[in-house]
Amino acid sequence: MTTDIVVPELGESVVEATVGEWRVKVGDSVKVGDVIVELETDKVDIEVGATAAGVMADIRHPAGSDVRIGDVLGTIGGDGATAAPTAQPPQASTIATTAAEPAAAAKPADKATEKEKATPVARRMAEAEGVDLAQVSGSGAGGRVTKQDVAARVEPDGAPVTTSAPTTAPTPPTQPAPTASPLSASPTTARREERQRMSRRRRTIAQRLVEAQHTAAMLTTFNEIDMGAVMELRARRQDEFVKRYGVKLGFTSFFVKAAIGALKAFPRINAEIQGDEIVLKYYYDVGIAVGAEEGLVVPVIRDADRLSFAAIESSVRDFAVKSRDGTLSLEDLRGGTFTITNGGVFGSMLSTPILNPPQVAILGLHNIQERPVVRDGQIVIRSMMYVALSYDHRIVDGREAVQFLVRVKQLVEDPEALLLEG
The missing domain is CATH 2.40.50.100 (RNA polymerase II/Efflux pump adaptor protein, barrel-sandwich hybrid domain)
Known part of the structure; x- marks a missing residue:
C-alpha cells in the first residue's frame, strides 16, 4: 500500500x-x-x-x-x-x-530537528557554505537560526568559521616567494560570479512590479511633513506607553491613523478597478511593507480603523518578528486595501513607490532630517520628512491625490487631530 x-x-x-x-x-x-x-x-x-x-x-x-x-x-x-x-x-x-x-x-531524526530550528533560507545558505547548523546559535523567535546567523559564521572569503586551532604550525617556504607582477591577477582581485535560482517569491515580485507599471497609469505626488509634534509627543509619552502596553510608540501608528483619516475623505484612493467598475471599499485593511530575507512582503493590519495606537504598534512588531523568522502565514499577507512603505528605515530621502495591485495607491515614508524651514517669516531648524503618494491615474485624479497627501500632512503635524478621526 x-x-x-x-x-x-x-x-x-x-x-x-x-x-x-x-x-x-x-x-x-x-x-x-x-x-x-x-x-x-x-x-x-x-x-x-x-x-x-x-x-x-x-x-x-x-x-x-x-x-x-x-x-x-x-x-x-x-x-x-x-x-x-x-x-x-x-x-x-x-x-x-x-x-x-x-x-x-x-540520525535522520536528529538531522530533521536540526533543520527545523532554522529558516528555509538559512538552511539553503548553510548547505551552500558548508556550515553546520548544529554549531550556529539562533537569534530568531524560539532560538530559530536566521540567514544573518549563518552569515555570521562565514568568513569574508566564503569559508566557514572554525573554532579549533591548527595542531601544527605551517612550515615556512624554503625559498622566498616571487614578487607578483602588478598586472597579475590574485585571488582577491579576480572577478567572481555566482548564479542563483530566483525563488518563486522573487519571480512573483518581479512579475507583479512589471505588471503594475504596464497596467496602471501610475503617477506620484510629493509633500513634506514637519515631524516635530509627533517626536515631542513620543518623547513625552514613551515611557508611560511602554509600561502600559509593552510596546514602543513608533511612527507607523501615526501614519496609519492619518492615512485612514485621509482615505475616509477620499474614498477612491481606497478602491480597486474590476473590469469597467470601480469597487469602493469602506473598510481599511492597511498593508505594511516589510523587507524579508527573500524579498518584500506586505502583511496586512485588518480593520485598522478600529484599532488603538498600541494595537497597531503590536501588529507591526509581530510582523517584523515573523518576517525575520520566516513564519508569516498566508492569512497575514492576504488582501489589503492600501499600503504604507517606509524606505526611511534604510536611509532613503525620496522615492516613487510602485503600486501593490489591485490597490490603486501607496504611501511612501522617508528619512527624517533636520532642515532649515521658514516659520512666521523666520528661518528655523525643523525635523522634516518627505512623503510620496503613488496612485493609479485611471481612477484617482491629481487633485484627489494632492489633497489626500495634504490631509495626511495636516493630521501628522497636529497629532491631537487624530483623536477626532477615531
Missing part, C-alpha cells in the same frame, strides 16, 4: 508553487507529521508533512520544479519494500527502531 504526497491548498489566489528542499530521500523512513518537503509560493514557504508512516518510495518532482495544487510530489510505501537494506525485521514499517540499530535510526 502506498500513500501519495500531494500539493495541498496553498491559500487564497495561490495555485502554483515551486518545490524547495526535500527533507528526506528515497529509502528514508518517515512517520506521520514528519516534514517531507518545502514548497515555495509567492507569499510564504509551506512545509508538507507525511500523512502516513512508512518508507519514502519515490520523489516525482525534484527541487526547483513548478507544481500545482493536487499534483503528486512523491509516494510513501507502507510495507518498507523500497527501503534501503537495514538490520530491522521485514515487518517494521515505521520510524521505530530495534535494539540492533538505534544509532542508524536516530
